[in-house]
Amino acid sequence: MRPIFVKKSLSPFLALSLLLFLCSLSAQEKKKLTYEQIFKSAEPKVTQSLPDISGWSDDSHYLEMKKKEGDDRVKVYSVDVRNGEESIYSDLEQYKTLVDSGINVSNPVSRNESSIRCIYVKDGDLYFLDVQRKEFKRLTITEASEKNPTLSPDGNFVAFTRDRNLFGVDVNTGREIQYTNDASDVIYNGWSSWVYMEEVLGRETQYKAFWWSPDSKRLAFFRFDDTHVPVFPLFNAEGVHGSIENQRYPKAGDPNPEVRIGIVPVGGGNIVWADFNQKDDQYFGTPFWIPDSRQLVVQWMNRGQDTLKLHLIDPGTGKKKELYVEHQPSWVDWFTSIYFLKNGSGFIINSDKDGWHHLYLHAMDGTLKIQITQGKWNVADLLYVDEPARLAYFTAKKEASTRTDFYRASLGEGEPVRLSFGEFTHSIKLSPMAGYFITTYSNISTPLRMALLNTNGALIRELGDSKTTEFDNYAIGKTELFRVKTTDGYNLPVIWTLPADFDADKKYPVLISVYGGPDQASVADSWRGIRPQWWAMEG
Structure with missing residues (x-):
């Protein structure tokens, strides 16, 4: 029997009073987050992990790492975007009986694209697993450690540095090739000088300064000479008494490392040196191979850092040809990537x-040829170029400087088409042929979510929500994004998190975090996790 409702009218005053009472009661009933929940993920959890999606196997299958019911370990599954059907893509754990103890077979330091050939490190030496042949073998036995082992694209060689010299091993025969032999405490081949690792190539390189050609036939590398770079003593506090570490560290005006750019055949032999004068006061950025491996593009910058040049280097002779010049009145930055059209007709830069x-x-x-995008907004990353359709897919901060969205633009004329949705910050994993994309999205008040869409912007399905059913049972302090006008008229974005029981009539201490580095915005309209709740609660 259906219930019977009797309709009665409430006066506006009574209705408002009842609403305020219910809101107050609701707020009072919400629980307070504990330190253990915030910092140690104690139960009950208010947020959870999203699916662990590592990439794509092809244009219609994405890769997800997970442990399904009945699995005894985590496996990599290939998931069909059209129907969600799953099949095992990679399960390196099945080969753990082949490898030596102390090696995590699921975590190679380098692998080929299909994960059929894998390199591992144990006690500083290199080991090789061939999944197809079910073969595992040791590649090096040396007192010195092998650094930054990197498989060639074809999976037949592994390159690395040892004692600051560049080496390679043919993984099929086990033959070791020593490409350079003049390393010392100030000469490094394929191993970066400190200032280059820190300021030019990036910390993520872990001092690596060599690059395979796409056809696996050559290695390009930097040779550094720190002879004239002054030594700066650094105190290391580790241990009972600490120690002093002497670091080659050029301060402003000091000599920089002298750099040569070498290209060597994979099988060893004569090194071809690019046609630059190492004595010039200059910098070299990350080089890029042309897709057909016939030329190497080298980034050159003057000491004043206001002029950037791209040079084409002939790997056979070392001769250089100027390709592009960019000068800015203040300073110019390195290109972190360059896209070369497969038909050899041009290249795309993000400047x-x-x-x-x-x-x-x-x-x-x-x-x-053409400026593809323009306006008072920034392109973040170029993700893919559909050359036959003459379309570029990229992320940008077009809608707002605090949000990242996903777009498509013609290589001819026309405005970019937004493919992402809502007032969110999006992190994109695009399929290899740009048929689909996975977005992890959020804003300051919405915990991370994940969705699968096609590149017409149509939702295929939601893949995950980091917000648990417990989330709404807890008092979550309000996070707000607003802007403050600076003395030079710029509307600076600011985010603050207020205590859950915030009282506008009270004064609170404020913890301010500022990072003023160039092009490294720390304020974004994205979920910041629950840790800020602790600082807000503690006042």
Whole structure:
């Protein structure tokens, strides 16, 4: 029997009073987050992990690492975007009986694209697993450690540095090749000088300064000479008494490392040196191989850091040809990537030469063909170029400087088309042929979620929500994004998190976090986790 409701009208005053009472009661009933929940993920959890999606196996299957019911370990599954059907893609754990003890077979330091050939490190030496042949063998037996082992694209060689010299091993025969032999305490081959690791190549390289050609036939590398770089003593506090570490550290005006760029055949032999004068006061950025491996593109910058040049290097002779020049009145930054068209007709760069990061298409003689994007907003990353359709897919901060969205733009004319949705910050994993994409999205008040869409922007399905059923049972302090006008008229974005029981009539201490580094915005309209709740609760 259906219940019977009697309709009665409430006066506006009574209705408002009842609403305020219920809101107050609701707030009072909410629980307070504990230190253990916030910092140690104690139960009950208010947020949870999203699916662990590592990439794509092809344009219609994404890769997810998980332990399904009945599995005795984590496996990599290939998931069909159309129907969600799953099949095992990679399960390196099944080969753990082949490898030596002390080696985590699921975590190789380097592998080929299909994970059929894998490199491992144990006690500083290298080991090789061939999944197809079910073969496992040791590649090196040395007192010195092998650093940054990297498989060639074809999986037949592994390159590495040892005692600051560059080496390779043919993984099929076990033959070791020593490419350089002049390393010392100030000469490094394929191993970066400290200032280059820290300021040019990046910490993520872990001092690696060598690069395979796409056809696996050559290695390009930097040779550093720190002879004239002053030594700066650093105190290491580890241990009972600590120690002093002497670091080659060029301060402003000091000599920088002298750098040569070498190219060596994979089988060893004569090194071809790029046609630069190592004595010049200059810098070299990350080089890029042309897809056909016939040329190496080297980034050159003057000491004043206001002029950047791209040079094409002939791997056979070392001769250079100027490809592109960019000068800015303040300073110019390195390119972190360059896209070369597969048909060899040009390349795309992401430059901020007009004051905003935008995409430019150049011919291979360096002439500008077209500025693909423009406006008072920044392109973040170029993800894919559909050359037959003449379309570029990229992320950008177009809607707001605090949000990242996903777009498609023509290599001809027209405005970019937004493919992501809502007022969220999106992190994109695009399928290899740009048929689909997975977005992990959030904003300051919405915990991370994950969804699968096609590149027409249509939702295929939601993949995960980090918000648990317990989330709404807890008092969560309000996080707000607002702007403060600076003395030079810029509306600076600011985020604050207020205590859950915030009283506007009270004064609270404020913990301020500021990072003023260039192009490294720390304020974003994205979920910041629950840790800020602790600082807010503690006042």
